[in-house]
Amino acid sequence: MFWHKTWRALRQRGVLGINQRNCDLILQYNQRHLYPLVDNKLLTKQRAITAGMRVPTLYGVIETERDIAGLGGLLSGHRDFVIKPAQGAGGDGIIVVADRFGDYWRTASGKLLTLDDLEFHISGILSGIYSLGGHRDSALIEYRVQPDSVFSAISFEGVPDIRIIVLRGYPVMAMLRLPTRQSQGKANLHQGAIGVGVDLASGVTLGGTWHNLRIERHPDTANPVSGVQLPFWDEFLQLASQSYELTGLGYLGVDLVLDRDAGPMILELNARPGLNIQIANDAGLMARCREAESEMGRCRRDDHVATAEERIRFCQQHFSSLGTC
Structure with a gap:
């Protein structure tokens, strides 16, 4: 009885579960043949560059074991x-990699690595130990984003x-992911990063979630995570909305970063985004998706193709979570 009441309460709030996400959103809006456009970061980057969308600069690609021999030359002009x-x-x-000391490279977490260490790691990447499905893979060497002082x-x-x-070009929910000591500087919630809700109207941060617990x-750092104004918020929304036309995938998680010099950039796209964003925003994702679908239906009835600006x-x-527009 308790679980039944809980389920009904979540349903009434429009909270999206993983089965409903898979059936009502991913299967409905994401065609399988388009998945490689987001599952392969190189394809994503190439397509974004062609569309004039900012991404971290690509220094090189290692595709075969033979290519590894040229790694030292590829890295010679880069400290990070x-x-x-x-x-x-x-x-x-x-x-x-954050810096170089003679024959060593220092990672962002402070670990020192030799060229042999990097070559060994890349060999593992090529073997597919980190890839989706364990398939043969390629290693990308790219610009290290310098986070904005905000x-x-x-x-x-x-x-x-x-x-x-x-959802089909409609940005329905947003979250800021903050690295922690536990996540070893990575913005990955499963590794211990924090998810912070973001008000769609203003780009101001809300409360946070850490290991599925609400935090302030x-x-x-012990500093409040709410009330921070994210710069260039309209540009972030524009990049996210345009990712629909970029890939043709209707349900996407768009991951973006703010570089202190280059501004907003697309980092990668995800055709199967997780659901923790609802905890961070204290709001149901399905309720927003249904409202966006209603607006899509109205546009179809009016024979109108909504622009990215209109969708945003x-x-x-x-x-808006703050009651502002």
Whole structure:
């Protein structure tokens, strides 16, 4: 009886469960043949560049064991960089190098690595140990994002990112993910990062969630995570909304970062975004998706194709958590 009442209460609040997400959103809006566009970070990056959307600069790609021999030359002009599997998930297999000391590279967490260490790691990436389905993979070497100073008081090392859930171009919910000491500087909730709700209308942060518990302060800095104005918020929403046209996938998690020099960038896209964003926002995702679907239906009846600006305006007017537009 208790679980039945709980389920009904969540249903009434429009909370989205994983089975409903899979059936009503992913299967309905995401065609399988389009998945490689987001599952492969190299394809995502190439398509975004062609569309004129900002992404971290790609320094090089290692695709075969033979390519590994050229790694030293590829890295010779860079003191800091990121190595990541093209088809990785959940932040696994990513190495963030922050500086170089002679023949050593120092990671963001302070670990010293030799060229042999990096080559061994890339060999593992190529073998597919970090990739979706364990398939052969490629290693990307790219620009290390320099986080904007707005995050200095509410993040522990690493690079915070912003996840925006998009339904056919309608940004319906947003969350800021903040690295912690436990997550080792990675903005991954499963590894101990914090998820902070973001008001869609204004870009102001709300309360946070850590290990599915509601929190008000960052566990490492002790500073409040709410009430922070994210710069360039309209530009973040624009990039997220345009990701629908970029991929053709109707239900997306768009991950973005704010570089201190380059501004908002697309980091990667996810065709199966998780559901913790609802805890961070204290709001149901399905309720917002249903309202966005109603607006899509109205546009179809009026024979009107909504622009990215119109889709954003609708969501800011209807999904504000602070009661502002």
